[in-house]
Amino acid sequence: MELNSLKDAVDRVAKKQKLSCSKTQEVTDQLIQEIEKAIDMMRSTTVDYKSILTELKKKLHEIAPLSQLEGTQKELNIALSKYQKAVDKAFNPDISKAYRNIEFDSHTVNQIIASHFYRQGLFDVGDCFITDAGGAEATASMRPLFQEMYQILEAMKNRNLEPALKWATTNSNKLKENGSDLLPRLHHLQFVKILQKGSRDEALKYARTNFASFAGSHMAEIQKLMGCLLYSDRLQQSPYAHLLSPTNWDTVAEELTRQFCNILGQSSESPLSVTIAAGVQALPPLLKFMTVMAGKKQEWQSMKQLPVPVELDKEFQFHSIFVCPVSKEQSTDDNPPMLMLCGHVLCKQSINKMSKNGSKTFKCPYCPSDINATQCRQLNF
Template sequence: MELNSIKDAFDRVTKKQKLSTSKSQETIQQITQEINHAISQIQSTTPSTKSILNELQSKLKQISPLTQLESTQKDLNIAFSKYTKLLEKQFNPDISKSYRHVDFDLHTVNQIIAAHLYREGLFEIGDCFITESNEKTLTDRKTHFLEMYKILDAMKTRDLVPALCWATNNHETLLKNGSDIELKLHRLQFMEILQSGRRDAALKYARSHFAPFAERHLPEIQKLMACLLWAGKLESSPYSEFLSPSHWAKLGDELALQYCNLIGESHHCPLSATVAAGVQGLPTLLKLMNVMTGKKQEWQTMKQLPVPVDLDQEFQFHSIFVCPVSRDQAGEDNPPMLMSCGHVLCRQSITKLSKNNSTRPFKCPYCPTEVEVGQCRQLYF
């Protein structure tokens, strides 16, 4: 792909756009000045209004704004037209050849889309989709996410009551998961009370709710108690960090994470992650299909891709190993093996390279080292 030519074309478009904008502003400024000058002359009533307007008309003809604007706009349109044609030439918009013809279960697809709409908080659209697709209502998912968004919406207005009720009801489970979100919610509520000037109420709240967390979070609780001494001037205290609005945003994200964990859902939307991963892997698939032109039948029956599709770390959800020689994914029957040179291959690849002879040395495919099968050690991920 000629990225340099695309960049040059883009630079030409931006240059023409800046020139066109600058010329337009200059022309408009000239017209404005002449009109303002004519208005001031009319207001002074020294010459006749008719002569002033005739003079203004003559000056506007000299400026010829339409001609000036049309010339720069024409250059911009030409550059933009060439740029779009270059993009169409370099990038193939037809992605249909990058996927195989698979008979999807329409019911499953509809359920995935509906679940996605609910977890994104689009409840009315989700209900409409369920109705029009004649699917059964996903009552459980809708109820769960409806509760979650009610809690998050309340937090946006600094109302922590729904969040605290949820955390209290799930106290034991949150502790087992190692989450201290309940304490963080109580901390925010404590600071809200203290900021309102009710020091006695804040102390009473602390005595009621901080005790269960004293054993594991004593240093933080001590800092919160010290805040009582700075009531009314917390902004200038050593504990002003507790007043940062970022605590609310971070806690909202953490609550959504913990809520999804408790109901057995992924915090990140599966459908969004799938689409994003597909977009990232699409160039590799398109390139593969260009190479395999004329082998469409082989592509349709292929059980695994002959080339790796590299995805970012965010799309790797479990540890895997793919043999760099055979391109097979390691498993119980074909585990990864560490060779004496430090490189790793799957067992079947090592067997083929050694010709199934455990005492016969073979050369590592990636370095000059001679390796024996007996020296290879299985790796456990």
């Protein structure tokens, strides 16, 4: 609700600002029009300049620019004032209640930070950080690899596909293992690029040279590209005009980034960025909880799990969560999900409780099978 009210406040400010700009432009145009009329009169007649300027002064006084702008500016200031109050209400600058100090391995943290800089293409910053922080020298070996990736992406921005094609060809086997169609998509872009230059024969020669190995799995795409040959001189007005969209380059660049990182054994997204983004989502409910639990800070410091459910978007959900159907509790490292011989799953503590710590068999809650606790195996999602 707080975020919704903040969005409404932002929308109001944007609306008032737009009205204020529009009114300012309108008044400015009126002033310019009257001034230009006076200048034209001075140029075309022999009337006394003093009388023309006097009339101009009268017209400008009638327009009353300050009076016209005062109302819209006042409304904008009121909206800005309310927006500031909404920001202060929605965002608590003191987040210390929602976190606790945990000892981290500084070496690992330094590696994560240095890797983040390299992932963002901030190579000089990453080098400086490694030099100053120390303990992240191993990450420096990733620098030339990410540098190669950014050189390829920079070339693609300049519509040069040669570096990308060279890399994808070299790693074609790994790309196939990952189920990626990056290489044929790069060839498709190159074909369209050649055809855009009006060279139909060159485009056809390129297709014969590079499309044969993909014919079995990408025939539909290849047929569309062959249809483009009929419109080589007017591709923009053809049924295949969508193939010229810059979006096609952006999606291929994203796929290249994903596969490049995948082959390096890295995630395509920076772990530091993902952690911070997830933390931003989790922070508001934790702050609310700690406001309610203000008198029980010591309990919060000793908790092993989050005291309240924190809903994160799907892009932040990397592991399945198992809830024991008997105890109704989520599994943990100390209480993992256990696979029984019948195929059903319970948490370890529930199995120990039902089997009297493995001293007797028990009935599965879902089927009539007799379960021996010693034969249950830990299940890893």
